[in-house]
Each structure stands twice: as structure tokens, then as C-alpha cells.
Amino acid sequence: MLQMDPMRPLDPALPITPQLTQRLRDRIIRNHLKPGDRISETEIAKVYDVSRQPVREAFIKLADQGLLLIRPQRRTVVSRIAYQDVLDARFLREAIEADIVRLLAKTRDDALIGTLRAQIELQKRVHADDLETFTQLDEQFHRMLADAVGKAGTWSFVEGVKAQMDRVRFLSLFDYPMALLIEQHTQIVDAVEARDLDRAEENARQHLRLMLDYLPGVIAANPSFFDLPEGGLAPSVNTPTLGGEYT
Known part of the structure; x- marks a missing residue:
């Protein structure tokens, strides 16, 4: 059983x-x-x-x-983990969170900035081996961004469609650079505090594209876990950069 x-x-x-x-x-x-x-x-x-x-x-x-x-x-x-669903969920999440951080930068709230920085400090205190706790804090950080602009319902929608993306994240936990993720969180908050809408958006996009660097390796290490398209891996199409080009 x-x-x-x-x-x-x-x-x-x-x-x-x-x-x-x-x-x-x-x-x-x-x-x-x-x-x-x-x-x-x-x-x-x-x-x-x-x-x-x-x-x-x-x-x-x-x-x-x-x-x-x-x-x-x-x-x-x-x-099995549907490869295309992973790409679609990540694409959708990037588009939504990029707009969320732009709104945060436009309507900067000093109390929120303090709360976010305190949450990042909690992330820094997590032991390198305690990846479950760090993942929970990471999820909480992104939920706090959505809640702060009144988009809790949007975050609930994102949670409902990113299940396959989350499965990949747990498969790759030991390869994810915790320090880099924390630094990227800090850069997002820095840009929001500076009311730099473009930088806040770009920082959020780069943060959410990080998993694409690890996805091929995760698939190679766990091939039986994935439902792949015929002909191999399809290239990932991201939302456009601020310059208007797709990367």
C-alpha cells in the first residue's frame, strides 16, 4: 500500500x-x-x-x-510531466508576474518593501540542505507580490495551471542555485523600491526564465518522467523583452 x-x-x-x-x-x-x-x-x-x-x-x-x-x-x-504544459505554464506565469511587478513599482508601498525584504532575509537563513523550506518561502514571496496589488485571484489561477512546472522544480531542487534566486528576488524588490518599472519587469522576466536553463538537464536525468513531443524538445518561446524581441 x-x-x-x-x-x-x-x-x-x-x-x-x-x-x-x-x-x-x-x-x-x-x-x-x-x-x-x-x-x-x-x-x-x-x-x-x-x-x-x-x-x-x-x-x-x-x-x-x-x-x-x-x-x-x-x-x-x-x-507523466507534459513538456509542452511546462513551457506554457512558465510563459503564462512570466507574462502575469511581469505586469504585477510593474504595478508594484508604479504604486510603491514602503511598508510592503520592508515586508518583502524581511521575507528575503528569511530565505537567506535557510540552510542549503533545507530545500523544502526554501521552496515554500519562494512560493510565499511570489504570492505576496500578487496579493500586494490585489491580484490574489490571479495568483490562484496561476497556481492551478503551473502544476507541471512545479513538478520540474522539485526534480531540479538540488541543482537550483539558491543564492542566485535570492539575489534575483532582491533585484526585483530593489527595482520596485526605485520605481523603475522597466527594470522591475525585466528582472521578473529573467528570474522566471531561469528554469529553462535547467529543463533539458532535468529531462535527461529523468526521461521516463516526461511526455515529450515527437521529434524531440521543442524550442521555448518567451514573452518579448522590453526591446520588443523574443529571446
Whole structure:
């Protein structure tokens, strides 16, 4: 039987389906459940001590996010990482966050700047081996940017479409340069504080393009995890730079 963190029971006072969906989503994104792993409604229901109905609903939601492949009357398996979905999610996220930091730079809030710098200090204190904590802080940093300009709903939308991108990020955690990510966060805040709209946008774009440098290596190290297009890897198309050219 798959070990689904049985020491963390679901909260019966809260809706069960969203809890199950998030719990299973986290385990797939963190590759605790790997592409090709089989899971069943009966098994999950037993682990979490719930009926099969909320499990079925959670499976459907995860299938909609491209994380599960449901084969009626046969089996449900964890899907492979769709390469094109990774590129699409990163493209979308860059476009959205570039506009978010422009808005922040235009309406600079000194209290927010202080809060962001304090959050970056927390990132700097994370031990090099504690990549899970750093990832949580990184996610929090980007969510704070969206919340600050009243775009919490937009960030929720981004979270819903970037599941495949997050799976790649967890596969590449040990290769990601934590110090560089922190420096890029600092550069974004510096530009926002200086009210330099163009620099803030460009810093955000460069930050979100970093994963493209690591993607081919992650695929080469984990080829069975990915659903690749016929003919090999397609080139990534980014949003345009401020000069108007695609890079």
C-alpha cells in the first residue's frame, strides 16, 4: 500500500474533497507519487478513512490539472510531466508576474518593501540542505507580490495551471542555485523600491526564465518522467523583452 502521510489525518470539520485534492497534489508535485504509479479510490479512501466519493471527486480535479490519468474500469495512474504544459505554464506565469511587478513599482508601498525584504532575509537563513523550506518561502514571496496589488485571484489561477512546472522544480531542487534566486528576488524588490518599472519587469522576466536553463538537464536525468513531443524538445518561446524581441 502507498504510504499517504497517515500521521496527518484530514480535518473532519472542513470539506474533505479539497483537502484530499491538495494532499495528493502536493505528493505528486513533490514526486513522492511518481509518473506511472498506480493509485486507487479504495486504497486512498482506506488510508484517509473516508468514503470513495470525495476520493473520486479529488481524482477528477487532479486529472483536470493533468496530474492523473483516469482509465475507467481499469486503473488510475500518475501522469507523466507534459513538456509542452511546462513551457506554457512558465510563459503564462512570466507574462502575469511581469505586469504585477510593474504595478508594484508604479504604486510603491514602503511598508510592503520592508515586508518583502524581511521575507528575503528569511530565505537567506535557510540552510542549503533545507530545500523544502526554501521552496515554500519562494512560493510565499511570489504570492505576496500578487496579493500586494490585489491580484490574489490571479495568483490562484496561476497556481492551478503551473502544476507541471512545479513538478520540474522539485526534480531540479538540488541543482537550483539558491543564492542566485535570492539575489534575483532582491533585484526585483530593489527595482520596485526605485520605481523603475522597466527594470522591475525585466528582472521578473529573467528570474522566471531561469528554469529553462535547467529543463533539458532535468529531462535527461529523468526521461521516463516526461511526455515529450515527437521529434524531440521543442524550442521555448518567451514573452518579448522590453526591446520588443523574443529571446
